[in-house]
Every structure is written in structure tokens, then in C-alpha cells.
Amino acid sequence: MQHNEKRWQNLGFQLGAVVLALLLTSLVILAAGAPPLDAYKQLLKGAFGTKMNVADTVVAWVPLLLATSGLLVTFAAGLWNIGVEGQIILGSIFTTGVLKLLQDSPLPPAFIIVLAVLGGMLGGGLWAVLAGVLKTFGGVNEIFGGLGLNFIATSMTIWLIFGPWKRPGVGSMSGTEPFPESLWLPTLPGLRLSIWAVMLGIIALVVIYFLLQGTYFGLKLKAVGNNPRAAFLLGIPTWQYMLLSFFLCGLFAGLAGSLQVVAVYHRLIPSISSGYGYLGLMVAMLINYQAFWVAPVAFFFVALNIGSIQLPIALKLDSSLSGVIQGSLVLAVLVVEGIRHRLLRK
């Protein structure tokens, strides 16, 4: 009875947050001089209007799923892995590197793709461990370390595209020379959507869910995250667990970056991570780090992103509106959470 009441109360608060976010965004849209309802309709149409739109939404869902899943691990250990963005980028770079190295070898293409994906995961993992080492041994807060490493990763991409890996002739913002089609992850006919990528994304989420909910490892991470000092005295090797959580998150972020290369762009492009790392941080915060909610909320977020592509054409609104909605949603949820805390403190 008590329990039920509480659940309804929670649901009420969450609905309140969504309404608040919609109100905020509607204000922004009004201020931009467009009718809000129309804008929302266009958003929906952009995300789900055609088969192609739906496929694109799902394509974008995968890296966000992966990044958010990885972030749940570092959040469990009490770490703000802002560096996730750079870890995605390093995944792309390593994958591109392996593909470039092996594309002319006699190895079977499927094998090359597998190696490239593994390489990408490793790249992301190592980049994350670097942030971890900076924190545990260098005393650099992971937020600052991560920001720095993100910056380096972005610069590295640009340097590679215009330097060592430039297209024959002259380097261009459109990226490196595309790989031959044999090295693409197979996609559904006529669409950019790869079933393999989607499956990997879903498997990753399931793995993380069980890792955090059901294993000793997950519980220890949570212990380290909530009180490192006590966890250490209870016998948990604290810094090792922190590094390991960085590495795990990096693996998932690296996989996201890797799939961007083998399944979506088939080359390295300057903005290969597309901000999925930062978006993943927002999703994780929004769902209060509950693995159960990653899939639907991540889907909603990418739907907004894909849907907003239509806006400039249809309503002369900038497509950054999706960012406004996402941002207000996170803020609204945090505010409502704060209010709930105050009200229910009794």
C-alpha cells in the first residue's frame, strides 16, 4: 500500500518534470517566432516519418546506448568520466588505423573488421585508463583530465586527417579516404542501418545491467563510488577498481567510436564522435544512473536529434532545438528531483 503510493508519487513528479521541460522549450520556440505544436510535429515526423528516418534514428541510438552504458560503470564508481567523448574518438582512430593497416592484406574481410573493432575498443579503453592514471597517481581530477584528453583527441583526429592519413592529393574536412565496401559492416538493404551494430549496442547494455545489478564486481564498484575510504577498509582495492571502471567505460566508448567507422561513416571524419559522449552524460544523469532506463531515454534523445534535422527546412528553426529540449529536460528533472527531496524530507 505504502509502496504503491510512493510509486504513483514518483511517477507524478516525473510527469511534472516532462511538462516543465515542454513548457521551457515551447517558450524558446515561441521566442524564435514559430508555433510550438508545429515544431513538435515536425520533430516527430523527422524522427519517425519514413522508414529511412526510423532507420537513421536507430543508427544514432547505438553509439548513445554504448556511451551511456559505459558511463554507468564510471558513475557507479563515483567518477565523472567527461573524457568519454575522447574515448569514442580514440575508438574511431584505432579502428581506422587497423583497417588502414590491414585493408590490403590477404586476410578475410570479416576477420579484419573484427580486429578493427577490437582495436577500437582497446583504443578507447587505454585512453580512459590514461584519465584514470592521471586521477589515481597524478591527483588530476577526472573532469579536468578528461576535458584535456578530449581536446587532444579532437586535435589528433584533425592532424591525422590533414596529415599522415590525408586523402590522395589534398586533405579535406570530409575525412580520410573511404574504405572499400568489403570492409563495411553489412547493412539492411537500402538503409544505413546495421543489425550487427544494433545487436552489439543491446548486448552491451544487457551486460552492463547484469554487471552492475548482479555481480560482486558491480557491488564493489558501488561501494568504491559511495565511500572509497570505507570500501578500502573493507578490503576492496580501491584504485585498482577505479582504473578498471575507467577501462570498462573506455571499452564501450571505444566500441561506439569503432562502429561509427565500420558501420556508419566508413572513414575517419573530424567530428566522428558527434557529441554522443556528452549526450551520454546527460542521459545518465537524467535516468539517475539506472541501467533499466538507458534504452528508452537514449532512444528518445536521438529521436530528438534526428527529428530536428527537418526543422530548418520546415520551420526555419535551427536544428539545435533538440539540444534545447534535451538540456531543459535534464534541468527540469534535476529541479523537480530537488523539489521532491524537499517536500518528502519529512
Place this chain on the structure above:
Amino acid sequence: MEIEFRNINKTFGTVRANIGIHFSIPAGTIQGILGENGAGKSTLMKILSGYILPDSGEIYLDGELAKIENPADAIRYGIGMLHQDPLDFPPMKALDNFMIGKPGSLFPARREAERAFLELRDQFGFTVDPNSYVDSMTVGERQQLEILRLLWLGVRVFILDEPTTGISAQQKEKLFLTLRRLADNGNTVVFVSHKLEDVEALCDRVVVLRRGELAGQMTPPYDTDRLIEMMFGKVIKLDERLPCSATDQLVLRLQNVAIDDYRLQIRNVNLEVRCGEVIGLAGMEGSGQELLLRACAGLVRTVGGRVIVNGKDLTGKDTHSFMRHGVTFMPASRLEEGLIPGLSINEHFILTGEQKGVFIKRDKAKSYSQNKISEYSIRGFPESRVEALSGGNQQRTLLALLKEELSLILLEHPTRGLDIESTIYIWSKLKERCAKGAAILFISPDLEEILQYSDRVIVFFSGRVSPPLDATLTNVDQLGQLIGGKGWEEIFEKEQVGVSNAAQ
């Protein structure tokens, strides 16, 4: 200020923490609040100081209904509280901490604050330095700081939730003088404690809570047996000395151990601890006993000498190696170092229990926790988060977490915040372990406890370490002297005699 509680009710889920509490406290008095662990004392105090809201009931201050909805409201009414477990000790200067919560200016006037700080400090004869850091202060100093802060905020009702657990006898004496002075100046003091002798010595009147209800009130002269009966619903006899179960086998050997700290140096500690033995470490807070205890757990690095556990030289090894050799350490600050807020009792048992395979076997773990919960009579459920437990129940949980197979148990304030009944019970549990061959070293600010439960006692005074004294041959007076730095030559002489006697 006169305080009147009218029919206060508060439930947490299914736990009824306060049921129809109704009584009043006249101005200018020291009101004692007694009750067993989980009786609802802290809850009632948090309601008075605005940290939690009651489900129903009112508080009247000087006959007028008060609307206290948060701690800031309470401060405005002149009510301030010193908590049982101060939650965080930020690396912040005492003066900055002092200035927190002072309403008014955006740019606080440090100069003025410092002047006020020093003035109040001298007025009460405190010793806290405004420029020392809060996280390096002793519990007693933090208390002083907190009292100064509340005074500066204009507080006239001081609530102290178990202020005497964790401070030395001297600090306690000083605290009592301070509280008396506050009351004599017309302030109201509410004093929550488990220590009957403290309450009897200090309080002008006492109420007893039991399972959330008001069990009774008393004014001097106090009838101790009657108070105990009100608290526990039965008569409890203080225990006899439990027999010593020491054997000849050595568990721990310290050879010429030296420890350096920024405030003191410890040199040449030699000690042999046998299986089944209990050794109490006495001393004013910060005299070196904490350092030595932690050194025996590998938590403080020794700068000289050797630490040998079960015949193995573990000098310089980390605490996890010590743990592998059967050493365990239980810290005094339970929510900072001992338990993990956010995790349930069950999860704590999973973390410290046996771990087979990758996946947690929740059902098995839960029945194990259930057993431990009833064995240690923890008032809580396997799913309860540790921060929702009452102070005493957190302490029981900490003790219940001690592994089965241990050879050396190091305890900081093992019965901190426990009521009399639980103290007796916990010690019987610990003695059981001794009978199975474990040795115990423990720190307690309570000399009675040290004398009652240890076989030998080591006294510390600013880094000096006494030879182990036979607990049956010393007494509170002697220990009190030694703690204060007096009578040290005598024991060293006696030691010489003792050693030569043994040699003959």
C-alpha cells in the same frame, strides 16, 4: 526558552520512531534524554532542530506555536543542534566553518568573525585554533567549534546528541562546565546520552524514551535501577569481569616500533600480544594510541622497528596484506570510514562475506544477513540503508561485519553510541572470539570500559607509551593520572621490578 512537545508522531516506513511524545522543558535547565538504541531520541531532536518534519504534533516555544520546517527556521527560533555523527569534515579552516550559516552579508567580514571567535573562545576557555583545519581536529575540538558557532548565531537552545561518546574524560569535564554555564545564563540544554552517570551528574531532569514512546520522567535524586528499567523494560545488572582467555601463543609482536606524525613521535614500542587477550589503549585523544592501533593494521606506516603478525613480518606492508593475515580494523567514524552510505545492510554483508563465482546469490545472502541482524539485534531490515539506521544500530552493524576467522581485532571505540545492554552484549560477543583464539586491541575514551574489559592496559601520553599494566592491579585513578602525564616514573620502576621478579 521553554520548550513544549505536544503529541509528536513520526514514522519511517513501518518504523514508528516517535509516538505521541508529549512533555516540556523549562527554560534554563539541562534536560537529559535517555533511551536504548533506536528508541527515537535522535529523531525527536532532529524534529526540534528542523532536520526532519514530524508527521503530526506541535512544538511550543515559550507558550507559542513554532513553525520549524528546516534547520534555518530552528536557528531563527534560537535552536541549534550538535549531531551524533557529524557527517562531513571538509578540509576547511575552523574560522570558515565558524562563519558558515551566518545570515546577512555576501562578503563575510573575516576580521570581525575572527574577533568574535576569539572572544567567545576565551570566554569559555576553549582551545580551538581558528586557523586549524576541521578535518584534523579531534572530536572534542569539533564540538567546541560547533558550540562557538551556535553561540555566535544567537542560539539559546543547545541540543547535544551523544556528545560524550568519543571524547576524553578531561574534555568531558570541560564540556559539562560549559553546558552548566550555558544553562546558568538562561539557555536551555538538551542532552542525549546512553551514559547514565553522565546524565545523572549533569542533568536537572530526565525523560526516557522507549520504542518511540515516552516511558517516564525523573528529577533528582535519580534512581539508577529505575531509569534502566524504564529504558529497557527490565532490570539489567552490570557485568562481572569476564575471565581472561589468553594462551601462550603470540598473535602480534611489536619490536622497537617507531611512528612519526606531524604532531607527535612514538619511539621504541615493544609489545607481545597473545591469543585470547584483550588489551585496552588509554589516553587522551591524539596521544598516539590511534596511531599505534592503525600501525598494527598497516594503515599507518612505521618509520622503524618491526610489526610481526602470527610469526610473519608484515612491516611496511599495506593494510590488505594485514587483512589476509587475519587482522581487522574497525574505525570509530562509522559513516566516514566504516560503513558505506547508500548501500543496504545486506550489501554490506555481501561485500565482507564469502564471494564465490561472479554473480551474487541474493537469496542466500539475504538469509545470512537476516541471521546476523537477529544475532546482533540490529533494528533494521536487510534492505535498510545503513544511513537510515540509528547510531547504535550502525555500530552493531559494524561489529556484525567482523569476519569469523580473525586472529587480531583492532577496535576504535567499539561501543561508541551503544546503550548499556548492547555494550554488555557486544563485549560478550567479542570475548567469545577471544575464547576462540583472537586477540583484541581497543581504544576507548571510557576508562571504566577499559578496566572492565581488558586484561592489560597500555597508557599513552603525547607519544609516550607505557608498559602494559595488569588491569586487575590498576584503577581509574591511576589511569587518569597517567593519561594526564603524571606518575610515569613510578610505573617504569615497577616494571623493572616486575621484569626482574619474572626473571628470578
